[in-house]
Amino acid sequence: MTIKLIGAAAIIISSWVAGIMFSMKSAYRLEDLEEFKKAVSIFSDSISLSAPPISEIFKDISKRVNGPVAMIFDDAGKMAEGKNYPSAEEIFKNAVDKNIKNLYFEAGEMDCLYSFGKNLDLEYSHEQKNGASIIISNINLNQKALKEQAEKDKRLYSSAGVLCGILMCVILF
Amino acid sequence: MSVKNEIIFSAGGRIKEVLGLVDDGLFEEFNELRFRSKRPAFVKYRGKEYFLLNNGKLSSEGKNGDCFIPESRDIKEFIRVLSGYSLYAFSEEIKNGYITIEGGHRIGITGRTVVRNNAIESITSFCGINIRISHEIKGCGEKIKKYIYENGVCKNTVIVSPPGLGKTTLLRDIIRILSLKGKNVAVADERGEIGGMWHGMCLNDVGPRTDVLDGCPKSEGMITLLRSMSPDIIAADEIGSDRDARAIETIMLGGVSVICTIHGGGLDDVLNRTCIGQMGGKKFTRFIELRRIENKTEAVVKNEKGNVIGTEVIRHDH
Numbered sequence: 132m133t134i135k136l137i138g139a140a141a142i143i144i145s146s147w148v149a150g151i152m153f154s155m156k157s158a159y160r161l162e163d164l165e166e167f168k169k170a171v172s173i174f175s176d177s178i179s180l181s182a183p184p185i186s187e188i189f190k191d192i193s194k195r196v197n198g199p200v201a202m203i204f205d206d207a208g209k210m211a212e213g214k215n216y217p218s219a220e221e222i223f224k225n226a227v228d229k230n231i232k233n234l235y236f237e238a239g240e241m242d243c244l245y246s247f248g249k250n251l252d253l254e255y256s257h258e259q260k261n262g263a264s265i266i267i268s269n270i271n272l273n274q275k276a277l278k279e280q281a282e283k284d285k286r287l288y289s290s291a292g293v294l295c296g297i298l299m300c301v302i303l304f
Numbered sequence: 305m306s307v308k309n310e311i312i313f314s315a316g317g318r319i320k321e322v323l324g325l326v327d328d329g330l331f332e333e334f335n336e337l338r339f340r341s342k343r344p345a346f347v348k349y350r351g352k353e354y355f356l357l358n359n360g361k362l363s364s365e366g367k368n369g370d371c372f373i374p375e376s377r378d379i380k381e382f383i384r385v386l387s388g389y390s391l392y393a394f395s396e397e398i399k400n401g402y403i404t405i406e407g408g409h410r411i412g413i414t415g416r417t418v419v420r421n422n423a424i425e426s427i428t429s430f431c432g433i434n435i436r437i438s439h440e441i442k443g444c445g446e447k448i449k450k451y452i453y454e455n456g457v458c459k460n461t462v463i464v465s466p467p468g469l470g471k472t473t474l475l476r477d478i479i480r481i482l483s484l485k486g487k488n489v490a491v492a493d494e495r496g497e498i499g500g501m502w503h504g505m506c507l508n509d510v511g512p513r514t515d516v517l518d519g520c521p522k523s524e525g526m527i528t529l530l531r532s533m534s535p536d537i538i539a540a541d542e543i544g545s546d547r548d549a550r551a552i553e554t555i556m557l558g559g560v561s562v563i564c565t566i567h568g569g570g571l572d573d574v575l576n577r578t579c580i581g582q583m584g585g586k587k588f589t590r591f592i593e594l595r596r597i598e599n600k601t602e603a604v605v606k607n608e609k610g611n612v613i614g615t616e617v618i619r620h621d622h
Binding site for chain 2: 178182183184185186211214216217218219222251252253254255256259
C-alpha cells in the first residue's frame with residue numbers, strides 16, 4: 132500500500148512537472164520577444180545618435196541582449212562585415228533562418244522579425260527610426276496577448292498534468 | 305591591401321563580379337571606373353578610355369553583347385554594399401555626391417537629388433557611379449621641392465590643374481617630403497583622399513610629422529589645426545570658397561605656410577576667377593600648373609609675378 136501511494140505520488144508529480152514544462156514554451160517566447168524589443172530599441176537609438184555602420188550596431192546589440200536573439204544579431208553582424216549579400220534585409224533573414232530552431236516564436240513574432248529586416252534597407256535614419264517604432268508597437272501588442280496566454284497556459288497545463296497523473300493512477304491501480 | 309581588393313571589398317553584385325575578373329596588374333594602373341545605368345561601363349587606363357567587357361577585359365571598341373552594361377539595381381546594390389548596408393551612416397557624404405572608401409578612393413554618385421532650401425539634402429534613385437582611384441606615387445614631388453622649400457622655409461604654394469591630372473597625388477607627396485624634412489605638417493583632409501584614413505589609421509604615407517584632420521570642412525579644419533597642432537605648414541585639397549580664402553589669410557598672418565590645390569585651367573584662370581585672386585594682404589608665392597603632354601604629366605612652376613621659374617616632368621605613364 133505504501134509503495135502504491137509513493138508510486139501514485141511520483142506519477143502525479145512527474146505529470147504535473149511535464150505540464151509545467153509544456154507551459155514554459157509561452158514563457159520562453161515572452162523572454163525572446165522582450166530581448167528582441169530591447170534589440171530594436173538599441174538599434175533605433177544607435178542610428179539616431181552616432182549612426183555607425185550596421186555591422187557595428189548588430190555586434191553591439193548581440194553583446195547587450197541574451198538568448199537566440201543575441202545569436203541572430205551576432206551572425207547578422209558577421210555577415211554584414213563580409214559584404215557578401217545584396218541587402219541588409221537578406222543578411223538579417225539569413226541570420227534568422229540560421230537560428231530559427233533556437234527560437235520559440237510563432238507566426239506573429241516572426242512577422243515582427245522579418246519586418247525589422249525589411250526596415251534595414253530604408254535610406255534615411257528617420258525612416259528606419261519610424262519603422263523601428265512601429266515594430267516596437269507591434270511587439271508590445273504581441274507581448275500583452277502573450278502574457279495573458281502564458282498565464283492561462285501555466286494554469287491549464289499544470290492542472291492538466293495533475294489530472295493526467297490522477298487518471299494514470301486510477302487506470303493503473 | 306591592393307587597389308583591386310580595396311575596390312572589390314567595397315563593391316557588390318554584378319559590378320563586383322566583373323571587377324573580380326580584371327587582371328590584378330592591370331587594375332593597379334586604372335585611373336577611373338565609370339558605371340552608368342543601362343550604358344556601357346568605361347575604364348580610364350593610362351589616360352585613355354576603354355570599354356569594360358563582361359569578361360573583365362578592356363577594349364577600345366564597344367561591340368554589343370561584349371560590353372558590361374550595369375542595370376539600375378546593380379548601381380543601387382553597389383552603393384548599398386559600399387556603405388556597409390548603412391546608407392543612413394553616409395548621409396553627409398551622399399549629400400556631397402561622393403563616398404570615400406578605404407585607400408582614399410573616391411566614389412562619385414549621381415541620381416535624383418532631394419533639394420531643400422536650395423541645397424541638396426540627399427541623392428536617391430542612384431543611376432551612376434564614378435570610381436576615382438587614388439594612387440600614391442612616392443617621389444613625384446621630389447623635383448618640385450627645390451622650388452617651394454628654401455633655407456628651412458616653405459613658400460605658400462598652390463597647385464592648379466583641371467580634374468584628373470594628379471593634384472592630390474602631388475600634394476600628398478609634397479606633404480610627405482616636407483614632413484621628412486622635419487616640418488610639422490597639418491592636413492585638413494575634407495574628402496579623406498590625402499591621408500586615406502580608415503578607422504583612425506592613415507593608409508597613405510604622408511610622413512612621420514603629419515597630422516590629419518579627416519572629414520572636416522576645410523576652412524574650419526585649417527583654423528582648428530592652426531590653434532591645436534602648432535604646425536609649420538597647413539595643407540588642404542581643392543580650396544575654392546571665400547571661407548577657404550579667409551582661413552588661408554588668417555593662417556598666413558599667423559606665420560604658418562600654406563600648400564593647397566585648386567581646380568583651374570592655369571594661373572590666370574585661378575587669379576581671375578577664384579578666391580585666390582581676391583585675397584588681400586598675404587598671398588601665394590608659388591604656383592604649380594599641371595598639364596598633360598603625351599604620356600607624361602608636367603609641372604610648370606611660376607612665381608608670384610607669373611614668371612616661369614621651372615618645368616619638371618613629375619610622372620611618366622609606362
